[in-house]
Amino acid sequence: MTYQEDLMPGKSDATDNDAGYNYGYLNEQTKRMIRRAILKAVAIPGYQVPFAGREMPMPYGWGTGGIQLSACLLGPNDVFKVIDQGADDTTNAVSIRKFFARVTGVETTEKTGEATVIQTRHRIPEAPLQEDQIMVYQVPIPEPLRWVEPRESETRKMHALEEYGVMHVQLYEDIARHGRIATNFMYPVKVDGRYIMCPSPIPKFDNPKLDMSPALHLFGAGREKRIYAVPPYTDVKSLDFEDHPFQVESWDACCGLCGARDSYLDEVILNDEGERMFVCSDTDYCSSRRAQGNFGPMAGREDVAELMGESPQTA
Amino acid sequence: MSIKIAVSNLDKTFTLHTQGGTVINVFANLNLEVRSGECVALAGASGAGKSSLICSLYGNYKPQSGSIEILHDGVMIDMVTASPREILDIRRHTMGYVSQFLRVVPRVSALDVVAEPLLNLNGNVDEARAKAASLLERLNIPSALWNLPPATFSGGEQQRVNIARGFCVAYPILLLDEPTASLDADNRQVVVSLINEAKQAGAAVVGIFHDEEVRDLVSDRLFEMHSFKEAA
Amino acid sequence: MQTFNEPMIHAQGVTKYYGPMVGCKDVSFDLWPGEVMGIVGESGSGKSTLLRCLSGRLDPTSGSVSYRSDEFGDVDVHDCSETVRRKLLRTELGVVHQNPRDGLRLGVTAGANLGERLMSVGARHYGNIRKEAAKWLGEVEIDADRIDHFPRTFSGGMQQRLQIACNLITSPRIVFMDEPTGGLDVSVQARLLDLLRNLVSRLGLSVILVTHDLAVARLLAHRLMVMKSGEVVESGLTDQVLDDPQHPYTQLLVSSILQA
Numbered sequence: 001m002t003y004q005e006d007l008m009p010g011k012s013d014a015t016d017n018d019a020g021y022n023y024g025y026l027n028e029q030t031k032r033m034i035r036r037a038i039l040k041a042v043a044i045p046g047y048q049v050p051f052a053g054r055e056m057p058m059p060y061g062w063g064t065g066g067i068q069l070s071a072c073l074l075g076p077n078d079v080f081k082v083i084d085q086g087a088d089d090t091t092n093a094v095s096i097r098k099f100f101a102r103v104t105g106v107e108t109t110e111k112t113g114e115a116t117v118i119q120t121r122h123r124i125p126e127a128p129l130q131e132d133q134i135m136v137y138q139v140p141i142p143e144p145l146r147w148v149e150p151r152e153s154e155t156r157k158m159h160a161l162e163e164y165g166v167m168h169v170q171l172y173e174d175i176a177r178h179g180r181i182a183t184n185f186m187y188p189v190k191v192d193g194r195y196i197m198c199p200s201p202i203p204k205f206d207n208p209k210l211d212m213s214p215a216l217h218l219f220g221a222g223r224e225k226r227i228y229a230v231p232p233y234t235d236v237k238s239l240d241f242e243d244h245p246f247q248v249e250s251w252d253a254c255c256g257l258c259g260a261r262d263s264y265l266d267e268v269i270l271n272d273e274g275e276r277m278f279v280c281s282d283t284d285y286c287s288s289r290r291a292q293g294n295f296g297p298m299a300g301r302e303d304v305a306e307l308m309g310e311s312p313q314t315a
Numbered sequence: 316m317s318i319k320i321a322v323s324n325l326d327k328t329f330t331l332h333t334q335g336g337t338v339i340n341v342f343a344n345l346n347l348e349v350r351s352g353e354c355v356a357l358a359g360a361s362g363a364g365k366s367s368l369i370c371s372l373y374g375n376y377k378p379q380s381g382s383i384e385i386l387h388d389g390v391m392i393d394m395v396t397a398s399p400r401e402i403l404d405i406r407r408h409t410m411g412y413v414s415q416f417l418r419v420v421p422r423v424s425a426l427d428v429v430a431e432p433l434l435n436l437n438g439n440v441d442e443a444r445a446k447a448a449s450l451l452e453r454l455n456i457p458s459a460l461w462n463l464p465p466a467t468f469s470g471g472e473q474q475r476v477n478i479a480r481g482f483c484v485a486y487p488i489l490l491l492d493e494p495t496a497s498l499d500a501d502n503r504q505v506v507v508s509l510i511n512e513a514k515q516a517g518a519a520v521v522g523i524f525h526d527e528e529v530r531d532l533v534s535d536r537l538f539e540m541h542s543f544k545e546a547a
Numbered sequence: 548m549q550t551f552n553e554p555m556i557h558a559q560g561v562t563k564y565y566g567p568m569v570g571c572k573d574v575s576f577d578l579w580p581g582e583v584m585g586i587v588g589e590s591g592s593g594k595s596t597l598l599r600c601l602s603g604r605l606d607p608t609s610g611s612v613s614y615r616s617d618e619f620g621d622v623d624v625h626d627c628s629e630t631v632r633r634k635l636l637r638t639e640l641g642v643v644h645q646n647p648r649d650g651l652r653l654g655v656t657a658g659a660n661l662g663e664r665l666m667s668v669g670a671r672h673y674g675n676i677r678k679e680a681a682k683w684l685g686e687v688e689i690d691a692d693r694i695d696h697f698p699r700t701f702s703g704g705m706q707q708r709l710q711i712a713c714n715l716i717t718s719p720r721i722v723f724m725d726e727p728t729g730g731l732d733v734s735v736q737a738r739l740l741d742l743l744r745n746l747v748s749r750l751g752l753s754v755i756l757v758t759h760d761l762a763v764a765r766l767l768a769h770r771l772m773v774m775k776s777g778e779v780v781e782s783g784l785t786d787q788v789l790d791d792p793q794h795p796y797t798q799l800l801v802s803s804i805l806q807a
Contacts, residue, residue: 148652148655157629157633161629161630161633163633163637163667164667165637165663165664165665165666165667165668165669166663166666166667168662168666168671169652169655169659169662169663169666172658172659172662172666172673172676173655173656173659175673176656176658176659176677176694176695177695240671241671241672241673242671242672242673243672243673243674244673329791330793331798332794332795332798332799333795333798333799333802370790370791374784374787375784375786375787375790375791376787376790376791377783377787377791377793399769399770399783399784399787400579400582400769400770402784403769403784420741420744420766421737421738421740421741422737422738422741423741435748
C-alpha cells in the first residue's frame with residue numbers, strides 16, 4: 001500500500017471521486033490516529049487497542065469499525081472487495097463497496113484473488129489468502145470476556161494478568177447443556193499464546209484459516225472503539241477441552257450448485273413445499289468453481305438460477 | 316510419682332465491669348500439686364471456687380496472678396501465660412475435662428461426639444469410633460441412640476455421653492466437674508471404674524464429687540477450699 | 548491435628564484510616580496452620596475492614612500482612628505484584644462473602660461456578676472438572692443432579708454452601724469468611740455451621756472468621772479477637788474470652804446475648 005497520494009488530498013485521481021469529501025472520507029488526522037492504533041495492534045497480536053472512533057454515515061452495527069479501518073488502508077492502487085454473509089451481492093456489501101468507490105475511487109472486485117483489501121463481517125473467503133492481502137473485520141462485540149464479566153475494568157485486568165480461566169466457563173456451559181461445544185460463531189481464540197481474542201462473528205469453521213495465515217487480519221469495533229489484529233503467520237488457537245477438542249462444522253451434503261464439499265454451506269429453502277438445498281456461503285468461491293466446470297446436483301434447475309447469479313429465465 | 320500439675324500462688328478474681336466494677340474474689344494464693352496416678356477431690360462449700368479452679372486449670376478461666384504448671388510432652392508449661400495454640404495442644408494431648416453439661420453440636424451423632432477428641436488426635440476414624448462405641452456400651456447407652464444427635468437425649472444420657480467423650484482419649488491429666496451428678500447407681504459405678512482405670516494408667520485426676528460415696532471410692536486426698544470471705 | 552512451626556498469616560500493626568476515621572488500628576497476630584480465628588465485635592467495629600486488609604482486597608494505611616504460600620514462599624500481600632495476589636486469591640486463598648451473590652456467578656450453572664476455579668488454574672479436561680464439581684456438591688450436601696442448575700434457583704442456604712464449595716475446590720490453605728451464616732434462618736445456619744466445622748478440621752484449613760454472632764464464634768473458632776472502634780480490646784482462647792471476659796466491652800458483648 002502507498003499512502004503518499006492520500007496524504008495530499010485533492011491530488012489523487014478524482015474522476016470518480018466525490019469532490020465534497022476528503023480522500024477516503026475521514027480527515028487525515030483521524031486516519032493518522034487510526035493507523036497508529038493499527039500499528040500498535042499489529043505489534044501486540046490479539047490486544048484490543050482503543051481508538052477515537054468517528055461518527056460514520058451509517059448506524060453502529062452496520063460495520064462502522066470496519067469502514068474506518070478500510071478508510072485508512074485504501075490507497076489508490078488497492079483493489080477492494082466487500083463480503084457480507086460470504087456474499088458480494090448483499091445490500092450491505094454493495095453499499096460499502098459503492099461508498100469507497102465514491103470516496104476513494106479505488107477499483108473494486110468480487111474476486112478474492114484479485115483483492116488487496118477485503119472487508120467482511122461474517123466470513124473468511126474459502127480461497128486461500130495471500131501475503132499481500134489485508135482482511136478487515138467488522139466486529140460488534142470485541143471483548144471475548146464480556147459474556148462472563150460485565151465490568152470493563154475487570155476484563156482489562158484479566159487480559160493484563162492473563163486470567164483466562166473464565167473463558168472456558170462458557171465452553172463448559174455449552175457441553176453441560178448440549179453435550180458438545182455448541183458455540184458456532186465468535187468462537188474465542190488464543191492469539192500468539194497470549195491474548196484471548198474474539199474473531200468477530202465468523203463461524204468457527206473459519207477459525208483455522210486465521211492460524212498461520214499469510215495475510216494481515218485487522219478487526220475494528222466501531223461502537224466499542226477498539227482495534228485489534230492478527231499479523232501474518234501468527235499462531236491462533238481455538239479454545240477447547242482435552243476431552244472435547246475443537247471441531248469445525250461439517251455437512252452431509254455438498255453445495256447444490258458447485259458440488260463443493262470443503263466450503264461453508266448455507267441452507268436455502270426453495271419453495272413452499274419445504275424443499276431445500278445447501279449452497280456455498282462464499283459466492284465468489286462457488287461461481288469460480290462453476291466456471292472451472294464443477295457442478296452440484298441442483299445446478300441444472302431453473303428455480304435456482306437466481307442463486308447462481310443469473311437472471312431468472314422467465315419469458 | 317512425677318508431678319503433673321503444680322499450682323502456685325494462684326489468684327482468681329472476677330471484675331464485673333457491667334455492674335459498676337464490682338470485684339469478686341474467688342481464691343488467693345492457692346497452691347496445689349497433683350502427681351501421676353493420684354486423684355485429688357476438691358472439697359468446700361458451694362461458692363468456694365471449686366469449679367473456678369477446675370476452669371482455671373483447663374485454661375477456661377484466666378487467673379489474675381500465679382502459675383499453673385502442666386506436664387505436657389515432657390515439659391512443664393504454665394497455663395496462665397501459654398498461648399491459645401499451646402493450650403489447645405495441651406487440651407488435645409494431655410488434659411481432658413468432663414463438665415457437668417454436654418455442649419451439644421447440632422446434627423452430630425452421639426457416637427461422633429464421643430469419638431471426636433480421639434479422631435482429632437490420631438485421625439483414625441475407625442479406631443475412634445470403635446473406642447467411642449465401647450465407652451457408650453459401658454455407660455449403658457442403648458446402641459439405637461448412637462447415631463442420633465444427643466440434643467434430644469435425657470439429662471442422664473447426655474451426661475453419660477459427655478463422660479464417654481472425656482474418657483475417649485487416655486489423657487495423662489483429667490479434670491472432672493461432678494461427673495456423676497445425675498447418674499443412677501449402676502452408671503456411677505461405671506464412672507468410678509473408669510476413673511480408677513485412668514489412675515492406674517498413671518493419670519493425675521482433679522475432681523469435684525458431691526457424691527461422697529463416689530468421692531471415697533476414687534480420691535486419694537481432699538483439697539479443702541474455703542470461700543474467700545471465710546479465709547479473709 | 549498437626550503442629551507446624553511457622554504461621555500461615557503474619558499480621559503486623561495493620562492500620563486503616565478512612566480520612567480521619569479509624570477503620571482498624573494496630574492489629575497484629577499470627578495465624579497458624581489449621582487454626583480458626585474469630586473476629587467478633589458489633590457492627591462498625593472494623594471487623595470487615597480488617598478482613599479486607601488481611602485478604603489483600605484493601606490496602607492498609609500502615610502495617611503489613613504476609614502469607615506463607617506454597618507456590619510463592621513468604622508473600623507480603625500488599626507489597627507483591629497484582630499477578631501474585633490474584634493468583635493466590637484463586638488458589639491458596641478463599642473468600643466466603645456474607646452474600647453468596649457476591650461470590651458466585653448467578654448467570655452460569657452450579658457446575659460452571661465450581662469448575663471456574665479449576666479452569667482458572669489450568670484444568671482443561673471437561674470430564675475431570677465435572678467429576679470434581681459433583682464431588683464438591685456432595686461435600687456441601689447439594690444433590691448432584693443440581694449441577695446444571697443456575698444458582699439463582701437455589702435457596703439462600705444452598706447458595707452459601709455452593710459459594711463455600713467454590714472456594715474449597717482448589718484446596719486453599721487460608722479461607723476468609725465474612726459472616727458466612729448471616730442472613731440464614733436458624734436451622735439452615737446450624738447445618739452450615741456443622742458442615743463448616745467438619746470441613747475446616749478435616750482439611751486443616753486456616754480460617755479467619757468475621758462474625759457478630761458469638762454462638763457461631765464459639766462453635767467454629769479456636770481463638771477470638773474482640774474489636775471495638777477499630778481496635779482489638781481482647782484476644783485469647785475462644786472459651787476463655789467468652790466464659791471469663793476481662794475487658795469491659797467483651798463483658799458487655801457476652802452479657803448482651805441470650806446464650807452463647
